[in-house]
Amino acid sequence: MNEDANVVEEGKYVYCIIKSPKEREFGQIGIGEANSPVYTVHHGDLAAVVSDTPIRIYDPTRENVLAHEFVNETVMREYTVIPMSFGTLFRTEEDIVELLKSTYQAFDDVLEKMKDKIEFGLKVLWDRDKVVATIEEENEEIRRLRDEINRNAQSSTYFARMQLGRLVEAALEDAGNHYVRDIHEALKPAAVASRSNKPIGDRMILNAAFLVDRDREKNFDDAVKEISRKYEQLLSFKYTGPWPPYNFVNIKLKLEKATG
Amino acid sequence: MGLIKHLLFWPVTGPSFLTRFSLGKVGDTVREELTNDAAVKEELLSLQMRVELGELDDEQYIAEEAALMERLRAVRYWREQFGMGTSGGPVRVAAGEDEPNVAEDVVATPEGEGSLSADEADEAPKGGGIAKPDGASVEVNFDWE
Numbered sequence: 001m002n003e004d005a006n007v008v009e010e011g012k013y014v015y016c017i018i019k020s021p022k023e024r025e026f027g028q029i030g031i032g033e034a035n036s037p038v039y040t041v042h043h044g045d046l047a048a049v050v051s052d053t054p055i056r057i058y059d060p061t062r063e064n065v066l067a068h069e070f071v072n073e074t075v076m077r078e079y080t081v082i083p084m085s086f087g088t089l090f091r092t093e094e095d096i097v098e099l100l101k102s103t104y105q106a107f108d109d110v111l112e113k114m115k116d117k118i119e120f121g122l123k124v125l126w127d128r129d130k131v132v133a134t135i136e137e138e139n140e141e142i143r144r145l146r147d148e149i150n151r152n153a154q155s156s157t158y159f160a161r162m163q164l165g166r167l168v169e170a171a172l173e174d175a176g177n178h179y180v181r182d183i184h185e186a187l188k189p190a191a192v193a194s195r196s197n198k199p200i201g202d203r204m205i206l207n208a209a210f211l212v213d214r215d216r217e218k219n220f221d222d223a224v225k226e227i228s229r230k231y232e233q234l235l236s237f238k239y240t241g242p243w244p245p246y247n248f249v250n251i252k253l254k255l256e257k258a259t260g
Numbered sequence: 261m262g263l264i265k266h267l268l269f270w271p272v273t274g275p276s277f278l279t280r281f282s283l284g285k286v287g288d289t290v291r292e293e294l295t296n297d298a299a300v301k302e303e304l305l306s307l308q309m310r311v312e313l314g315e316l317d318d319e320q321y322i323a324e325e326a327a328l329m330e331r332l333r334a335v336r337y338w339r340e341q342f343g344m345g346t347s348g349g350p351v352r353v354a355a356g357e358d359e360p361n362v363a364e365d366v367v368a369t370p371e372g373e374g375s376l377s378a379d380e381a382d383e384a385p386k387g388g389g390i391a392k393p394d395g396a397s398v399e400v401n402f403d404w405e
Contacts, residue, residue: 098393193402255389
């Protein structure tokens, strides 16, 4: 949307903050068409992982977001990272050094707290029909009402059907809460922290992130496998990671008013 | 031309139309609709889920993503016109794999005229932008929630 294409201002895209006394390069994997080199900008032993870019707004397309994540995952193999929000640019290297300097103590503390901790994502979706079948199996009142309606298909009242619908809905909600609680209970011993995000779509009952100590990764994996086996008839588990601790650390920045 | 028509054709008529139309007269509802990207964000997330679940192929994904990006740009444009905070975009976006939170809780603090009230600032789109080196903070959350 920038009409003044002749004057392209250069800036730095920042991916994450790490602790590294020595300068590093991570290859030509930067965001944007140019795939610019990714390197570090330092203040003392703190470093920002950056690449050069024209000053612009990066749309959160899959391509751009994957580029952002790919850099973070690459860096994460060797370092504890504090991930930066997608799309964060600084105008100059001096600005980044100033950020590191003015927020040094806080970054240092957080990096210490996040040391050797990784994030896993877990989304749980249910098969509604199967859960309903289970509910009908287990809930006598629902079963009785359903049989009654089926027997008298002609004469069964609108009211009876409504009542059945309400009972099933309520039982579904209870079942969903029960599954979610049970999953949390199963994973809690192996994780440091958990954060639940809003489920996406109507089949998802859990959309959570878990923070796990690197040396407990195996325990956590096993716990996920065990609980997913327990519910394999009813629920499908989408388990991903390791990620940088996106859900457990926030860098809050003041942003310039964008001018398009 | 009526307001709605202007809005529909904003890419064509937007800038010149704005010079002739006082934004102060735009009703709160219209303003909210133009500047709120929550719906677009949600659609982007569910688009992502549909790819993951195999309900959508890559070609369809790319087409739908392009349409959503267009809407995001429109929201950004209107936020600028209203002097509100703008940003790179939604909190979470699609990928072939699970999507971590890439831009949670960045607070945009617009400068200049028409800056936001505290309430509005809370609703500012989260995401990147050109950051200022001062006033940064970082926090961790180790709760079980």
